[in-house]
Amino acid sequence: MATRNITLGAHVSAAGGVQNAPVNAREIGAGAFALFTRNQRRWQAPPYNDDTVASYHTAMEENGFSRKNVLPHAGYLINLGSPDEAVREKSIGGLADEFGRTITLGLGLLNFHPGTSKGTLDEDATCRRIAAGIDEVLRTVQDNREEPALLVLENTAGQGNNMGATFEQLARIIDASSFPERLAVCVDTCHAFAAGFDIRDRTGWDSLMNDLERIVGLDRLAGIHLNDSLGELGSRKDRHRHIGEGEIGLEGFRAVMQDTRLDGLPLVLETPESERWEEEIRLLLSLAG
Ligand SMILES: [Zn+2]
Ligand SMILES: [Zn+2]
Numbered sequence: 001m002a003t004r005n006i007t008l009g010a011h012v013s014a015a016g017g018v019q020n021a022p023v024n025a026r027e028i029g030a031g032a033f034a035l036f037t038r039n040q041r042r043w044q045a046p047p048y049n050d051d052t053v054a055s056y057h058t059a060m061e062e063n064g065f066s067r068k069n070v071l072p073h074a075g076y077l078i079n080l081g082s083p084d085e086a087v088r089e090k091s092i093g094g095l096a097d098e099f100g101r102t103i104t105l106g107l108g109l110l111n112f113h114p115g116t117s118k119g120t121l122d123e124d125a126t127c128r129r130i131a132a133g134i135d136e137v138l139r140t141v142q143d144n145r146e147e148p149a150l151l152v153l154e155n156t157a158g159q160g161n162n163m164g165a166t167f168e169q170l171a172r173i174i175d176a177s178s179f180p181e182r183l184a185v186c187v188d189t190c191h192a193f194a195a196g197f198d199i200r201d202r203t204g205w206d207s208l209m210n211d212l213e214r215i216v217g218l219d220r221l222a223g224i225h226l227n228d229s230l231g232e233l234g235s236r237k238d239r240h241r242h243i244g245e246g247e248i249g250l251e252g253f254r255a256v257m258q259d260t261r262l263d264g265l266p267l268v269l270e271t272p273e274s275e276r277w278e279e280e281i282r283l284l285l286s287l288a289g
Contacts, residue, residue: 004260006288007032007069008226010269010277018048018105019055026063028278032223032266033070034111037101040075043090045097048104056105067108071152071186071223071266074098074112080133081115081126081163088133091115096137099151103143109222109266111152111186114163114173124172126163131176138179150184152222157194157231157238165195165236167215174216185216188225188270189256190241193248196234200248205255223266226256226284242271243280250287257288 009030014021018035025033038045060066078095082088095112102110115133117126134151143149153173158165163173167185174183187208189199197211198204212218228246231237244250256262267284269277 004288005263006257006267006285007264008267008269008281008284009033009069010271010274010281011035011073013274017052017055019052019059022056022059022063022065025065028274029281030277031069032268033065034073034225034266034268034270035070036075037072037098037105037110038075040073041077042075043077043094048101053104060106067106068264069266070107071109071111071268072098072102072105072107074110076113078112079115080130081117081121083117083120088129092133092136092140095133095151096140099137099141099149103141103145103149108147108149109152109184110149111154111223113156114153114170116160116162119161123163123169126161127169127172128176130163131173134173134183135178138177138182148182150182150222152184152186154186154225155188155191155195157191158236159194159238165191167211171215174220184220184222185212186223186225187212187221188227189248189252190225190227190229190246191238193229193233193252194231194235194237194239198233199255200233200252202251202255202258205252205259209259209261218261221261221265223268224256224262226253226267226269227271228253240271242273242276243269243283253284254287257284 011034156164227240230239
């Protein structure tokens, strides 16, 4: 049997500075992690100073992480589809700032929620509005590295008309962008289940992956958020539970963990209690067999 390369971790705290995130990840036995590049509940944040950036690079190296292992998560205020022009402008500025930080930290991915027009526009127009916002970010922020960073669209539970509950919506946004080569996707298991993908067993998980391959392309898959779901199938509720303690259950996560197509991608827990992540990582690794 070929050896697996499972890189699994959690969305760890960056309290006290981003340089603490790799340390926090290592402490729970993680091989991958997510972090917020700045305070996720505010529009403004001071830029990094040089010491912070240098300490971050040192911490990455000392704790054995590389660029591929990190999937930063953009702030929750960002809504590129907002019908409020001021909010949309702040969202474009905020995402651009976070994308710049991602690049400054030497990272290659920034995950964000596509957004919603709150029912003011139809689906197609909403996707085009979001794509136009993405294009503004990519025109504003330069990345001259050989492999420039990607913006990663996360699937959603579909609550509040949020785009991304179907892979068709994600594909529509990518198709409407002038920079499709700079876009990738992340699948959150809780969001997928709440959006109606029955991933409680291998057949269901394979069916999701087949849809993803057909509609978006597996080469665009940049990471997975591993969360069980409080809400039922199709409930459209974005409420995370610990692995095996929600409506998806262990068999679903066994299928995810045994899927070799995910090897090398950051697999990131976003379950409620950080004290349990170390144990949860061990559980998931045991499901991989
Ligand atoms: Zn998210
Ligand atoms: Zn969620």
